[in-house]
Amino acid sequence: MKLCFIGNRGHNGYVLDGLKLLDDIEVVGITRSKNPDETKYLEEVVSDLKHSPSIYDDFEKMLEECQPDIVSVCGPLEDHAKHCIACIKRDIHVISEKTIALTINELNEIKETYQRHPVKLIAMMGLRFSSEFYTAKKLILKNKIGSIRLLNSQKSYRLGTRAEHFKQRNSSGGTIPWVGSHAIDLVYWLSGQEFKSVSAIHTTKENKSCKEMEMTALCQFSMTEDVFASVTMDYLRPQNANTHGDDRIRIMGTDGALEARDGKLFLINSEQNGESEIQLEHPPQMFCDFVASIKGENDQPVINTMDTFKVTEASLIARDAADEHIIKYID
Amino acid sequence: MKLCFIGNRGHNGYVLDGLKLLDDIEVVGITRSKNPDETKYLEEVVSDLKHSPSIYDDFEKMLEECQPDIVSVCGPLEDHAKHCIACIKRDIHVISEKTIALTINELNEIKETYQRHPVKLIAMMGLRFSSEFYTAKKLILKNKIGSIRLLNSQKSYRLGTRAEHFKQRNSSGGTIPWVGSHAIDLVYWLSGQEFKSVSAIHTTKENKSCKEMEMTALCQFSMTEDVFASVTMDYLRPQNANTHGDDRIRIMGTDGALEARDGKLFLINSEQNGESEIQLEHPPQMFCDFVASIKGENDQPVINTMDTFKVTEASLIARDAADEHIIKYID
Incomplete structure (x- = not known):
């Protein structure tokens, strides 16, 4: 299958890690970021893996010429929806940095396009592929804690030095979608x-001094x-x-409790x-799991398109609820 | 000083534990519960401590005859406000099982009475007297974590066998006031x-089958x-x-994090x-701390009357917000 990349922000590493494990994926195109430093590392890794992609500045041109089966969308966050829609319209499967949209309107546009072109589209919800959470899911499915009644989820990061685009709402979506969507997922x-x-x-x-970024x-x-x-x-x-x-x-749960913390898992x-x-x-591995689902070898991928839509929706509505100081209802 | 008890539900143990450490407190009266089994243990402990209180069925009569300086209010939860007000009106200091009121109207009535009779009134907020939380407070006051920005508080109990009065809203106040008020405090x-x-x-x-009790x-x-x-x-x-x-x-906090868990405290x-x-x-010890504040020997008690009002108010308003499905504002 043919793979293209749009940009290299965020967690493209999931795709690159998977690429190393798969011998039937050919990287055929990379759309460079406006700042070419962002995609330089990507080009190097792909080259080291013996792929020879064409390099583009225009993602539409890349999609037309390369005709990929899969695209990894890791451009500017505010372009995710546009990039996803362009791929879906061409019946290309998409693995996208989250969130796939920064507004509910954008998300609805993606969903409408998807109705006509039911590709596989997932957001990079990395925590599902982390051992402690993955094992928790397995134990829940084995009914180890009965019916789940209450969940308390946490994301906490060191601030470090944040890239400029995280400091503006229109290029980050806000902290609830960017950070919280993992916990919401x-x-x-x-x-x-x-x-x-x-x-x-x-x-x-x-x-x-992180401007519009919520702490x-x-x-x-x-x-x-x-x-x-x-x-x-x-x-x-x-x-x-x-x-x-x-x-x-x-x-x-009604018959037990699970807690994942410090990369460990505890069960009562x-x-x-x-x-x-x-x-x-x-x-x-996330990308391998995704590719297997595209090939029809995996009918229960760890994350699927409906999950991606639901979690994106909940994250964006939660942010809007915070902005508007109201309780918001989710369809 | 003269001490009376009304009932023996809940956490009267805080008062009894303190009583054992204080030699200038005389227990002069106990108002029996309608179910005398509830107060039987109290009568025994008090007797073992060489006190000879008069036993009453009518708390008003006890207050009139005994003229206590302090009353421990541990009757039915739905009578807390009535009992507190009766004491305050007589300028008697009160240590009460929480919550001191089950409705905002009751709380306002207590506050109005208090305006005219500024006694010392505290609710039994036991967690403040638990080592890990007490030490956390000390570290915060020593500025070990900078300005506090975010708190996540938890109460979780085994269900066990709940007394009947916890299963009705009008005799418990609901789970948010009864259990949550500790975490809110x-x-x-x-x-x-x-x-x-x-x-x-x-x-x-x-x-x-716990009827109206929220799980x-x-x-x-x-x-x-x-x-x-x-x-x-x-x-x-x-x-x-x-x-x-x-x-x-x-x-x-802006410069650190504290976490109390399993009776332990961790600092970063x-x-x-x-x-x-x-x-x-x-x-x-809670009761000793309270008595010292009454005597004027302790101008910074671990919990004071204003704290009690604020936490009771927040707990009751939170419950009402849950009932009404709205965001509620707190004065």
């Missing part, structure tokens, strides 16, 4: 429920079956912490008292 | 901010200075867990990386 995936409503708050206060945010979701989920996110993780990120989830149920770590399973 | 105390607004959700779903609830507070706080509470802690309760708080700042437990300080 966990809640959606692990609960098995649909989002019904959300209340959220966010603030740029104490953001160390802290909270979301509170009501889901089907009266399952509840809280999501907390911040850029306040101290420099001296032992990891860059502190991603967690606590999942309370009739068999376990929560004091020892659960042996973690090895998740598939 | 931590947020208020540790942040040093005022509550501005709250969104909340709660549900009786999967409550194992899970979430609150999301916006506070002054755009400090945010999430509060999660549930009765889902598995039977097999190593403790009855799982009380936690995570506090993110420029000096600590969060991997080792912080040495805990010994908090004062």
